[in-house]
Amino acid sequence: xxVHEYQAKQIFAKYGVxxxxxxxxxxxxxxxxxxxxLGGKVWVVKAQIHAGGRGxxxxxxxxxxxxxxxxxxxxxxxxxxxxHQTGPExxxxxxxxxxxxxxxxxxxxxxxxxxxxxxxxVIMASTEGGMAIEDVAAATPEKIIKVAVxxxxxxxxxxxxxxxxxxxLPKEQVGKFIKFAAALYRVYMENDAEMIEIxxxxxxxxGDFIALDGKMGFDDSALGRHKDIEEMRDLTEEDADERExxxxxxxxxALDGEIGCMxxxxxxxxxxxxxxxxxxxxxANFLDVGGQANAQTVAKGFEIILKNPNVKAxxxxxxxxxxxxxxxxxGILEATKLVDVHxxxxxxxxxxxxxxxxxxxxxxxxxxxxxxxxxxxxxxKAVAAAKGEL
Amino acid sequence: xxxxxxxxxxxxxxxxxGKEGTFHAEQCLAYGTKIxxxxxxxxxxxxxxxxxxxxxxKDAVSSTGATVSMIFVPPAFVGDAVMEAADAGIELxxxxxxxxxxxxxxxxxxxxxxxxxxxxxxNCPGIxxxxxxxxxxxxxxxxxxxxVGLISKSGTLTYExxxxxxxxxxxxxxxxxxxxxxxxxxxxxxxxxxxxxDPETEAIVMIGEIGGDLEIQAAAYIKENITKPVVAFIxxxxxxxxxxxxxxxAIISGSAGTAAEKMAALEAAGVAVVQSPADIGKKxxxxxxxx
Numbered sequence: 078x079x080v081h082e083y084q085a086k087q088i089f090a091k092y093g094v095x096x097x098x099x100x101x102x103x104x105x106x107x108x109x110x111x112x113x114x115l116g117g118k119v120w121v122v123k124a125q126i127h128a129g130g131r132g133x134x135x136x137x138x139x140x141x142x143x144x145x146x147x148x149x150x151x152x153x154x155x156x157x158x159x160x161h162q163t164g165p166e167x168x169x170x171x172x173x174x175x176x177x178x179x180x181x182x183x184x185x186x187x188x189x190x191x192x193x194x195x196x197x198x199v200i201m202a203s204t205e206g207g208m209a210i211e212d213v214a215a216a217t218p219e220k221i222i223k224v225a226v227x228x229x230x231x232x233x234x235x236x237x238x239x240x241x242x243x244x245x246l247p248k249e250q251v252g253k254f255i256k257f258a259a260a261l262y263r264v265y266m267e268n269d270a271e272m273i274e275i276x277x278x279x280x281x282x283x284g285d286f287i288a289l290d291g292k293m294g295f296d297d298s299a300l301g302r303h304k305d306i307e308e309m310r311d312l313t314e315e316d317a318d319e320r321e322x323x324x325x326x327x328x329x330x331a332l333d334g335e336i337g338c339m340x341x342x343x344x345x346x347x348x349x350x351x352x353x354x355x356x357x358x359x360x361a362n363f364l365d366v367g368g369q370a371n372a373q374t375v376a377k378g379f380e381i382i383l384k385n386p387n388v389k390a391x392x393x394x395x396x397x398x399x400x401x402x403x404x405x406x407x408g409i410l411e412a413t414k415l416v417d418v419h420x421x422x423x424x425x426x427x428x429x430x431x432x433x434x435x436x437x438x439x440x441x442x443x444x445x446x447x448x449x450x451x452x453x454x455x456x457x458k459a460v461a462a463a464k465g466e467l
Numbered sequence: 468x469x470x471x472x473x474x475x476x477x478x479x480x481x482x483x484x485g486k487e488g489t490f491h492a493e494q495c496l497a498y499g500t501k502i503x504x505x506x507x508x509x510x511x512x513x514x515x516x517x518x519x520x521x522x523x524x525k526d527a528v529s530s531t532g533a534t535v536s537m538i539f540v541p542p543a544f545v546g547d548a549v550m551e552a553a554d555a556g557i558e559l560x561x562x563x564x565x566x567x568x569x570x571x572x573x574x575x576x577x578x579x580x581x582x583x584x585x586x587x588x589x590n591c592p593g594i595x596x597x598x599x600x601x602x603x604x605x606x607x608x609x610x611x612x613x614x615v616g617l618i619s620k621s622g623t624l625t626y627e628x629x630x631x632x633x634x635x636x637x638x639x640x641x642x643x644x645x646x647x648x649x650x651x652x653x654x655x656x657x658x659x660x661x662x663x664x665d666p667e668t669e670a671i672v673m674i675g676e677i678g679g680d681l682e683i684q685a686a687a688y689i690k691e692n693i694t695k696p697v698v699a700f701i702x703x704x705x706x707x708x709x710x711x712x713x714x715x716x717a718i719i720s721g722s723a724g725t726a727a728e729k730m731a732a733l734e735a736a737g738v739a740v741v742q743s744p745a746d747i748g749k750k751x752x753x754x755x756x757x758x
Contacts, residue, residue, distance in 0.1 A: 196650050299568035344621020347702035348744040354705045355743040396626045398605050428606040453745030
């Protein structure tokens, strides 16, 4: 799960990571009120969406008067912001964060992420703040300092010194930076974060460090023990169909092809998409029914797949381990009663209770259902069915 | 022969009396696995599926001499369960549970390593030595005894791959589902040498996925150390690039983790890479015929 910049900064502040003062607004009036509350002469109006590159897309504006705050808030609230991370359809901006202006002397980058190979968190720092870190990694990888922290000893002074001296900070700033990085490490560990990025991390004219931006992603499996973070979930940032699917234990991602897929297991689901592609067809979605699939979830799966008008055939590919094939077969029967399944459905059921499942489907004799013997056969039939050749 | 587990392996089940633990322990017993007991706190002294239940793994190990634990406890307790197994002297923990917090696994794996305990999973189908010992949730009937070793991140692709190998008239020595979580136990690189050393294994099937760089590491290892033929499939060639907030993870590994990149690395290491999992069986037949 991801959160907005203003929410990440609320979490930072709790741990003593310095952030500029700011208030969130959903209306233009609120935005102006917030600017008045902050005082000063410079404000930043920032679109709150779950994507990077907001500044380049016109979603971040510096205002030097309350009139300008009003003008920018009007412009940004309700706009569809397109950035390199939103996809071409962009994202609707519903909230703006009004923040006090910062005195920027230098821009750095600081992030914490899991190093899968080392199996511990790694802190990354770079002097190239304000640039996309992917670009820095590609062009000048030597400008990224990586320090892995063994969680059994936690963040120590030497970790901080490696980062601070690596960045070439003058000695009066080393201590301040170490304190900043130590606090950020605590944010990461204590909240079960998946990743944190501060880009840019600003060095002010007076030599202080402040998080000008903030991005946080969390380990979904650990949200159960962080109710406060779970409450920060913004459902409007998530795809409606994907969300509906997840409520039924289904994992769904829409694609732009013609063959709907219903599969158990993420690996087999991807393998099924790959096979459809290999046989000359195009997958319309990724759908993993998970290990707890039953008649109701399968029916829901059909409903979600069939909402997509591009779907010309459905390929149900189940290799039952935990999932019992007879349950899936019953789900298909159930689905045909609840949903108008108007396209051919190719069904391949193998593994636990497969003979029982075949029997159930045979006895039901539903039109539109085509039995397949294995993965290759099923994919071939689904491709043919989508072309109207079956 | 086989790797890691065989017909004599003594297994306990952590989370023995729960719904999932019960269902799958029953299936494992029916397959012939020597399940010698289980652990459910507060239920010590009871009997379940004809086997003794213990309050702690230490009790279970000292009474039964078990060396392997199959773990079904709920996600929030997985870290604790793995560390308890390591502390009790278990040699291999097979973690089936899905949804364990990454941080918990990070600490649990460090402790397991310190105690010399191997782990498989979490979020995996387990390990099976065909017709001898099934420790996990895979449909046992699919795995006929034979001469092919199998390693897979994905559970259902493990079954798919094994099914095809068997339909071609071959069989499986041992199949290991390693799981696809950010932190996992034994991986390709640790399992490949075991199959290389196993006299009965004549070919290896390796099934990977997009994300991470374990397959890239495996490719480098295969090039230098593996003499037996390897057939590989990488799932996710058609998966869309994720709309993530950042790609910091990819920077660490120095690899984007795409299917194309992994397939190219494996091909360069002399591995027979197939584009669809539907071709795994045929490809195995082909490489074995060449031997």
